[in-house]
Each structure stands twice: as C-alpha cells, then as structure tokens.
Amino acid sequence: MMSQKTLVMGVIGADVHAIGNKILEYAFKQAGFKVVNLGVMVSQEEYIKAAIETAADAILVSSLYGHGEMDCRGLREKCDEAGLENIPLYVGGNLVVGKTPFEEVEKKFKEMGFQRVYPPGTPPEVTIADLKKDLGVDG
Amino acid sequence: MQAVLLIDFGSTYTKVTAVDLNSESILGTAKAFTTVTTDINEGLKNAVEVLHSQIGGTDYTAKFACSSAAGGLKMVAVGLVPDLTAEAAKRAALSAGARVMKVYSYELSTKEVEEIHKLKPDILLLTGGTDGGNKNVILHNAKMLSQIEGNFPVVVAGNKSVAEQVGDLLKQSDKEVRICENVMPEFNVLNIEPARAAIREIFLRRIIQAKGLTKVQSLIDGILMPTPSAVLNAAHRLAAGCGNEKGIGELMVIDVGGATTDVHSIAGGEPARAGVIVKGLPEPFAKRTVEGDLGVRYSASALIEAAGIELVGKRSGLPAEEIMRYVNKISEQPEILPEQDEKLSLVDYGLTSVAVKFAVERHAGKIETSYTPFGVTYLQTGKDLTGIKKIIGTGGPVINSKNPTGILKEAMFESTHPSILKPQSAEFLIDKKYILAAMGLLSENYPEVAIRIMKKELQVL
Ligand code: B12
Numbered sequence: 365m366m367s368q369k370t371l372v373m374g375v376i377g378a379d380v381h382a383i384g385n386k387i388l389e390y391a392f393k394q395a396g397f398k399v400v401n402l403g404v405m406v407s408q409e410e411y412i413k414a415a416i417e418t419a420a421d422a423i424l425v426s427s428l429y430g431h432g433e434m435d436c437r438g439l440r441e442k443c444d445e446a447g448l449e450n451i452p453l454y455v456g457g458n459l460v461v462g463k464t465p466f467e468e469v470e471k472k473f474k475e476m477g478f479q480r481v482y483p484p485g486t487p488p489e490v491t492i493a494d495l496k497k498d499l500g501v502d503g
Numbered sequence: 504m505q506a507v508l509l510i511d512f513g514s515t516y517t518k519v520t521a522v523d524l525n526s527e528s529i530l531g532t533a534k535a536f537t538t539v540t541t542d543i544n545e546g547l548k549n550a551v552e553v554l555h556s557q558i559g560g561t562d563y564t565a566k567f568a569c570s571s572a573a574g575g576l577k578m579v580a581v582g583l584v585p586d587l588t589a590e591a592a593k594r595a596a597l598s599a600g601a602r603v604m605k606v607y608s609y610e611l612s613t614k615e616v617e618e619i620h621k622l623k624p625d626i627l628l629l630t631g632g633t634d635g636g637n638k639n640v641i642l643h644n645a646k647m648l649s650q651i652e653g654n655f656p657v658v659v660a661g662n663k664s665v666a667e668q669v670g671d672l673l674k675q676s677d678k679e680v681r682i683c684e685n686v687m688p689e690f691n692v693l694n695i696e697p698a699r700a701a702i703r704e705i706f707l708r709r710i711i712q713a714k715g716l717t718k719v720q721s722l723i724d725g726i727l728m729p730t731p732s733a734v735l736n737a738a739h740r741l742a743a744g745c746g747n748e749k750g751i752g753e754l755m756v757i758d759v760g761g762a763t764t765d766v767h768s769i770a771g772g773e774p775a776r777a778g779v780i781v782k783g784l785p786e787p788f789a790k791r792t793v794e795g796d797l798g799v800r801y802s803a804s805a806l807i808e809a810a811g812i813e814l815v816g817k818r819s820g821l822p823a824e825e826i827m828r829y830v831n832k833i834s835e836q837p838e839i840l841p842e843q844d845e846k847l848s849l850v851d852y853g854l855t856s857v858a859v860k861f862a863v864e865r866h867a868g869k870i871e872t873s874y875t876p877f878g879v880t881y882l883q884t885g886k887d888l889t890g891i892k893k894i895i896g897t898g899g900p901v902i903n904s905k906n907p908t909g910i911l912k913e914a915m916f917e918s919t920h921p922s923i924l925k926p927q928s929a930e931f932l933i934d935k936k937y938i939l940a941a942m943g944l945l946s947e948n949y950p951e952v953a954i955r956i957m958k959k960e961l962q963v964l
Pocket residue numbers: 378379380381382383384385387388424425426427428429430431454455456457458459460461462482484485486487488491875877
C-alpha cells in the first residue's frame with residue numbers, strides 16, 4: 365500500500381466562507397488523503413507551519429471573497445524560505461474578480477508560484493485527479 | 504483524630520501542614536529552613552518541632568511530600584515549529600510542574616547543543632513532527648543530543664514513526680530514554696498527559712535520588728510530585744469538585760514568589776461572545792504558566808527590566824532611586840522580609856502588583872480585531888478568562904501583604920487594554936495559611952476532604 369499523502373488546506377486571509385472548505389475536506393478524505401484543515405481566516409504562516417510539522421505533500425489554498433491575489437502573494441517565497449521548496453501549491457474558489465478572463469487570472473497565480481489554479485465551480489473530483497497525478501498516487 | 508502530615512520541601516523553606524481527616528481541619532502549619540546541602544531531614548525535623556510546639560506531639564497515619572528543593576525540576580524542551588510541537592512540549596513540561604529553562608525549535612545547532620549541555624537539565628523532553636509527519640528534524644536533534652556527555656534522561660514524545668530510531672540514537676550516549684505517545688499526534692491536537700506522566704515517573708525515581716532527597720523517603724510515604732503540580736492539582740480539584748463534593752467553578756490561582764510568578768487557570772476559555780474565530784493550539788482546561796522574570800526577590804531586577812521602573816514606582820509611591828536601592832539589596836539578601844521596614848513593604852507591594860499584572864497578561868488570551876474591507880472580524884488566541892468569577896492569591900508576597908486586594912486587582916480586565924481577556928468581575932480569595940500545595944498533595948488520596956478544607960480555609964477578601 366502507498367503511504368497516505370497529507371494535504372494542508374484552508375481559506376486564506378480575512379475570508380470567512382466556511383462551507384466550501386468543509387465540503388472539500390470531506391471530498392479529500394473520502395479520496396484517501398490525510399487532511400489537515402486549518403479552517404477559515406488562515407494566514408500564510410499558518411499553512412507553512414502546519415506543512416512543516418506534518419510533512420505535508422501539498423498545500424491547497426481557497427479564496428472566495430475576491431481578495432485572493434493580494435492574500436496569496438508571497439506564499440511561494442515564504443515556503444521556499446522555510447525549506448518547503450518543492451511543495452506543490454494549489455489555489456481555487458472565486459479568484460476571478462469582475463470581468464477578467466480566467467486565463468489571465470491563472471497566468472498571474474502561476475507566476476506567483478502556484479502549480480494549479482482552478483476556476484470557480486471546479487468540482488472536487490478534478491482536483492483529486494490532479495493531486496493523484498502530481499503526488500504519484502495510483503488511482 | 505486521624506492526622507496526616509503534608510510536607511513541602513521548598514528551595515528556602517520546608518513547610519509542614521498537619522491535617523485531621525476526621526474533623527477535616529488544619530491542625531497547624533510551620534516552617535524551617537531547607538537543609539538540602541547537609542541532610543534534608545534536619546530541616547524537616549526542625550519544622551515538625553515548631554509545629555509540635557504549637558499543636559503538641561502527634562502520630563501521623565500518613566506523610567506525603569512535594570518538592571521544589573535543589574532548583575526544582577529543571578527541564579529543557581525541544582520541538583519542531585515554535586508554536587506547534589515546541590509549544591506542546593513546553594506545556595507538557597509545565598503541567599508536570601517543571602521549571603522550563605529553555606525551549607528549542609527546528610534543527611538544533613552545535614551552539615545550542617553546547618548551551619543545553621551547560622544548562623544541565625534534570626530531564627529533556629524531545630518532540631517534533633505529528634505522527635507520520637516530519638521525521639528528519641527529530642532524528643537530527645536526537646543525533647545532536649547524543650553528542651552531549653551529560654547523562655540526563657530524555658523523554659521522547661514526537662513522531663511515532665521514528666520514535667524507536669530516536670531512542671536508539673540517544674541510547675548510544677548512555678542516556679536513559681523513555682518513549683511515550685506524541686505530544687501532538689495530529690496537527691493541532693494536544694496529547695500532553697503521557698509525557699507528563701513519564702516526566703513525573705522519572706522525577707520520582709531518579710531526580711529525587713540525585714538531589715539527596717531519598718533520605719527522607721524512608722520517613723514518609725513518598726514524595727509525590729514537584730510543588731507546582733501540587734498547586735495545580737489543588738486548583739483543579741477545587742474548581743471541578745470530586746464525588747459528592749461540588750467544585751466552586753472556574754477559577755485562577757496567582758502564586759507570586761521570590762524567583763517566579765505562577766498563574767494557573769482552571770477554565771475552558773472559549774470565546775465569551777459569538778462570531779469569534781479561535782486560532783492556535785487548543786488550550787488545556789487546567790493551564791499553568793510560569794514567569795521566570797517576574798519574582799520579587801531573586802528575579803526583582805529582571806522584573807524591573809521587564810516592567811519598567813516607572814510602573815513599580817507608581818504602584819509603590821517611591822522614587823526610582825529608592826526602589827533601585829532596595830532591589831539591589833533584596834537581590835543580594837533574598838531572605839530579608841518587610842516586617843520591620845515600612846519602605847521595603849512599599850517596594851514589595853509595587854513589585855508584587857506589577858508581577859501579578861504582567862503574569863496574568865501573559866497567561867490570558869488575546870483578541871485581535873481585524874478590520875477587513877467587509878467589516879470587523881475577531882480572532883482569539885489563548886483562553887478567554889473574562890468570565891472567571893474567582894481569583895485566589897497565594898505565595899508569601901501576596902499572603903503577607905497589607906493590601907492583597909490591591910495586588911489581586913491587577914489581574915482584572917482593563918478597559919484601556921480590551922484585547923487582553925482578563926476576568927471582568929471576580930471575587931478575591933486568599934490562601935492565608937499557605938495550604939494550597941498541601942491540599943494538592945492531600946487530594947491525591949483524600950480529594951473530598953481536601954476540597955472541603957480549601958472551601959473553609961480560603962478567605963474571601
Ligand atoms: C454564504 C455566503 C456568505 C456568508 C458566508 C457564511 C459562512 N460562514 O460560510 C457570509 C454572509 C458571511 C458572506 C460574506 C461575504 N461575502 Co459571501 N457569499 C456567500 C455565498 C452566497 C455562498 C458561498 C457558499 O457557501 N457556497 C457554497 C460552497 C460549497 O461553494 P464555494 O464556497 O464556492 O466552494 C467550492 C468551490 O469554490 C471550490 N473551491 C473552493 N476553494 C477551493 C480551493 C481549491 C484548491 C479548489 C480546487 C477548489 C476550491 O470547491 C468548493 C466546494 O465545491 C456566495 C455566493 C455563491 N453562490 O457562491 C457569496 C460570495 C462568495 N460572497 C461574496 C462576497 C463579496 C462576500 C462579502 C465580501 C460581502 C460583503 N460585502 O460583506 C462578505 C465577505 C466576508 C468575509 N470576510 O469573508 C462574493 C465574492 C465575490 C468575488 N469573489 O468576486 C460571492 C461570490 C457573492 C457574489 N456573487 O457577489 N458570504
């Protein structure tokens with residue numbers, strides 16, 4: 365048996381949208397991951413500390429309230445600084461603000477060091493399939 | 504009559520308390536200087552003589568003791584992330600009644616290992632990683648620690664996946680190793696009881712022997728625990744009750760001493776209002792914090808440094824130069840007491856008040872208001888103590904003060920610092936006969952009697 369992969373997840377910044385976070389936790393657990401859910405209003409430092417202590421395999425960031433770009437900036441650099449150079453960063457929720465096309469948003473987040481960026485309404489199954497591929501879990 | 508003798512081997516005094524189990528009352532209390540360098544029994548014999556000169560000779564059905572003699576239980580804690588496993592390790596050590604000299608996190612450096620060697624801990628607690636989590640750091644730290652000559656025992660309470668490997672590394676350097684459950688088995692889940700129990704077991708078996716306290720073991724039924732954990736025990740019993748004896752509800756104990764100020768809170772600490780998001784490690788119901796820089800004798804100059812001379816001046820009503828003169832004097836002669844010296848009693852009042860203020864501020868939870876573009880949200884870290892209704896003062900400087908109410912008021916909520924979650928309206932009680940540690944010992948075997956005696960003896964101010 366493959367050893368269980370650990371995911372650190374949470375809703376970043378001053379964002380209190382809690383429902384999607386719970387649904388994702390449930391979905392990832394069902395898919396066989398060990399989930400460390402930091403809940404809502406999570407600071408960049410909290411993700412990093414949790415990932416170090418639990419030797420996490422990926423960090424999944426949610427942002428629903430429209431300030432994702434601001435809140436996520438610098439997370440990659442801080443991870444690198446803390447010795448998490450290779451940890452994959454995923455981000456999703458409502459990252460599109462106003463009429464900006466998703467491709468532009470995606471490009472911006474990728475430049476900020478996120479491996480995978482999801483448009484609003486992405487079902488958990490898509491992310492789970494990506495995780496299995498990226499982390500080398502056989503589906 | 505059915506008398507029990509309770510003994511507290513302190514760093515300066517050996518204190519004895521005689522209790523009658525039948526009438527559930529204190530027969531008497533007495534103290535004498537601790538004699539740890541020669542034979543600790545002498546100090547005990549002297550204290551008992553003083554006691555018996557007051558209450559007459561007595562036979563005891565049992566004798567129990569706690570100890571903070573010979574420096575107490577000195578510990579070093581090592582973890583991974585400072586506010587996760589390192590903090591969990593610190594809390595486990597504190598709850599075992601230890602004096603935590605230093606906490607280390609991440610990979611230990613050569614310099615830090617040398618420092619640990621010099622600190623000569625009685626026990627080292629090594630943690631790091633959740634179960635299945637980080638392995639490298641605790642393995643690295645075990646390797647580093649195995650290079651230290653000192654053969655202090657190590658309690659290993661980290662990632663279970665490498666616990667045996669960690670143990671083997673440490674055993675290479677002849678250290679006694681006790682492996683127990685992880686202090687943080689899952690992220691943000693505290694599990695400090697197994698480590699606490701392991702620390703206590705080693706304390707009883709090894710430390711007491713190393714400190715020359717075994718000679719008394721034959722005379723008494725056992726040294727049960729370090730003194731601070733006896734106080735925590737008493738506070739916990741008094742708050743929660745036992746069997747048919749109801750507790751008095753959530754409370755705080757503030758214990759000011761010459762070297763440290765201890766604060767114990769027995770309370771859930773959940774947010775008092777709705778809509779507050781709690782962050783950080785879960786808080787233990789019975790929590791102890793120790794401030795090594797807030798004491799009124801050995802640590803008096805550290806207290807001045809931490810709190811500022813202005814505040815001590817304001818509380819004592821004396822000019823700065825006068826306070827400094829006294830602080831220098833009491834740091835050199837910690838045994839002098841304010842009885843004959845009116846000014847020293849003012850200085851003591853100032854120091855004690857400020858010690859209480861700062862110690863409670865550090866112990867209490869904090870609430871942070873975060874103004875987002877969409878309104879206000881509240882983040883709480885630590886325990887919300889605003890709802891606590893009882894504050895108990897103990898320790899010589901509080902008990903012997905002419906104005907204990909003034910001192911304990913420093914523990915209260917301040918509208919000028921609303922982010923510090925201190926009690927908003929509470930009754931003050933005072934441990935006039937200095938019996939809390941003794942009651943903590945008694946409650947190991949007679950919890951209901953101990954609770955009833957505390958209810959009788961703690962005076963409402
Ligand atoms: C309920 C709600 C609230 C509640 C939240 C209650 C709570 N404690 O959860 C309250 C009233 C508090 C609230 C407040 C606000 N809200 Co609101 N809220 C909503 C609402 C109606 C539903 C959210 C929800 O629960 N959806 C259901 C869950 C299951 O879906 P989800 O959250 O999107 O999560 C899923 C996906 O996004 C995805 N996902 C999420 N994260 C990630 C991460 C990864 C890596 C991946 C792969 C996928 C993924 O998977 C999740 C599960 O399927 C939405 C509108 C909507 N219909 O979505 C607005 C909405 C999110 N809110 C919005 C706004 C603007 C606000 C406020 C700023 C309003 C204000 N001006 O005060 C505040 C912000 C407060 C704050 N500090 O966070 C906007 C955000 C606009 C934007 N991003 O451009 C929305 C979209 C409404 C709108 N159309 O304007 N809100």
